[in-house]
Amino acid sequence: MACKQCGKCCTQFSIVYPNNDEQAEFLRARGFKAWQSNDKFTQWVLRTRCPHLTQENKCDIYEGRPLACQVFPVTLMYQKIGLDPDKAVPKGCGYKFNEETQTYE
Numbered sequence: 001m002a003c004k005q006c007g008k009c010c011t012q013f014s015i016v017y018p019n020n021d022e023q024a025e026f027l028r029a030r031g032f033k034a035w036q037s038n039d040k041f042t043q044w045v046l047r048t049r050c051p052h053l054t055q056e057n058k059c060d061i062y063e064g065r066p067l068a069c070q071v072f073p074v075t076l077m078y079q080k081i082g083l084d085p086d087k088a089v090p091k092g093c094g095y096k097f098n099e100e101t102q103t104y105e
């Protein structure tokens with residue numbers, strides 16, 4: 001499978017931080033929600049629609065979109081730190097993490 005062009009990854013922002021009560025309070029106060037965690041790390045997600053996402057779920061700056069958007073999803077770090085790489089992408093995303101190749105396919 002691959003990108004279904006659903007635009008879901010353009011409606012949320014995800015970041016991983018080492019567990020820290022002060023950091024967690026800071027993120028919660030700004031609307032982030034804990035998505036998955038273990039004893040050391042938490043993935044935080046902020047639901048927000050990118051202003052460059054059109055009503056047709058197209059990027060209006062596609063040719064010049066940020067590098068993070070160009071390489072999504074290549075977040076190998078998720079598995080290295082013990083978080084589920086399949087949860088690093090939005091629900092219903094066409095990409096699945098392949099344990100053998102260590103890449104999203």
Ligand code: SF4
Pocket residue numbers: 002003004005006007008009010072073089090092093094095
């Ligand atoms: S969430 Fe996945 S399938 Fe949907 S646009 Fe983003 S990469 Fe493509």
Ligand code: SF4
Pocket residue numbers: 009010050051052053054058059060061062065066069
């Ligand atoms: S810049 Fe484009 S690709 Fe990146 S999140 Fe916004 S709409 Fe999506």
